[in-house]
Amino acid sequence: MDAVLEIAGLRKSYRGRKGVRRALDGFDMVVGAGQVHGFLGPNGSGKTTTLRTLLGLIRPNGGRMALFGQEVPRHLPQVAGQLGAIVESPQFFGNFTARDTLSLLAEAGGVRRERVDAVLELVGLRDRARERVRTYSLGMKQRLAVASALLKEPRLLILDEPANGLDPGGIREMRTLMRNLAESGMTVLLSSHILGEIQLICDHVTIISAGRRVAAGSVADVLARNASASVRVRLEPGVDLIGAAAILKAKGAEVTVQTDHFVVGNAGNPAQITRILAEKEIYVSELSPVEADLESVFLELTGTGPVEGANRQVDEVGAGWGQ
Numbered sequence: 356m357d358a359v360l361e362i363a364g365l366r367k368s369y370r371g372r373k374g375v376r377r378a379l380d381g382f383d384m385v386v387g388a389g390q391v392h393g394f395l396g397p398n399g400s401g402k403t404t405t406l407r408t409l410l411g412l413i414r415p416n417g418g419r420m421a422l423f424g425q426e427v428p429r430h431l432p433q434v435a436g437q438l439g440a441i442v443e444s445p446q447f448f449g450n451f452t453a454r455d456t457l458s459l460l461a462e463a464g465g466v467r468r469e470r471v472d473a474v475l476e477l478v479g480l481r482d483r484a485r486e487r488v489r490t491y492s493l494g495m496k497q498r499l500a501v502a503s504a505l506l507k508e509p510r511l512l513i514l515d516e517p518a519n520g521l522d523p524g525g526i527r528e529m530r531t532l533m534r535n536l537a538e539s540g541m542t543v544l545l546s547s548h549i550l551g552e553i554q555l556i557c558d559h560v561t562i563i564s565a566g567r568r569v570a571a572g573s574v575a576d577v578l579a580r581n582a583s584a585s586v587r588v589r590l591e592p593g594v595d596l597i598g599a600a601a602i603l604k605a606k607g608a609e610v611t612v613q614t615d616h617f618v619v620g621n622a623g624n625p626a627q628i629t630r631i632l633a634e635k636e637i638y639v640s641e642l643s644p645v646e647a648d649l650e651s652v653f654l655e656l657t658g659t660g661p662v663e664g665a666n667r668q669v670d671e672v673g674a675g676w677g678q
């Protein structure tokens with residue numbers, strides 16, 4: 356895999372009135388060429404700090420970063436032309452049209468004028484390009500911001516919370532835009548805490564919690580690694596659910612009892628459930644994996660912030676029980 360972005364052991368602390376706050380605590384991330392990569396984490400987990408550090412807007416306390424194989428911030432001037440980023444919401448003149456705005460930016464950046472039409476088309480603003488920006492919805496302004504970042508035909512586009520503040524319609528438009536960009540072969544890194552969106556838009560994901568990576572990989576892999584662990588168990592009618600759950604709990608299973616079934620959370624080997632219950636002459640009528648979505652994985656991984664030096668990586672999940 357060709358990595359367009361690599362971050363290793365990134366550290367950043369902020370000094371405040373209450374002492375030193377560690378925003379990034381040895382954070383790692385790799386984004387491969389052509390990926391639409393979701394950068395997910397709860398509020399305050401370090402996403403913006405990572406992106407701002409990468410763009411040379413703040414100085415890290417340690418770690419290494421590279422864009423297109425070149426170390427940054429040292430080689431940022433050499434790679435800047437291949438990078439489009441929206442980390443702070445850009446301000447536009449309300450009295451300018453989208454076309455005026457982009458033409459001005461194109462001129463200032465030495466970009467061919469034909470690019471203005473191309474990016475207007477790409478972000479779906481061509482039909483509204485002659486209207487003043489102040490008449491635009493928030494979603495349209497966001498798309499104009501993306502258009503401005505696309506003018507110089509970047510290989511990597513970085514967007515910090517592009518769906519922030521958008522209504523469902525705006526989010527849908529943004530999703531279509533991201534898909535179109537991905538189809539055009541661009542690599543996109545997209546930070547968000549809107550999990551459903553990341554699951555729909557992105558093919559890869561890095562999950563950050565308290566300044567550390569807690570999961571990374573293709574969305575399918577991250578889900579599969581975490582989904583396999585939970586199974587739903589139904590018993591033959593009339594069997595005492597609570598009693599059966601207690602038998603499994605005594606063997607170390609994490610069991611949550613519902614009205615007509617129970618869920619075993621750490622079922623690395625589901626066959627153990629049938630075996631343990633059959634030994635007590637309790638028979639299972641249904642044993643099915645609980646489908647995880649990114650939201651449940653995210654909550655599971657970030658719900659308890661990692662302890663310094665002891666953050667759990669995704670591949671450490673699922674130690675055996677019931678032996």
Ligand SMILES: Nc1ncnc2c1ncn2[C@@H]1O[C@H](COP(=O)(O)OP(=O)(O)OP(=O)(O)O)[C@@H](O)[C@H]1O
Nearest residue numbers: 369371376378396397398399400401402403404405
């Ligand atoms: N300029 C600053 N001075 C002091 N602390 C800061 C500063 N910027 C960020 N922090 C702190 O660093 C931590 C990480 O913040 P950051 O903004 O990177 O998180 P985030 O994941 O982008 O959050 P959000 O989703 O809320 O934007 C937080 O605890 C935040 O309060």
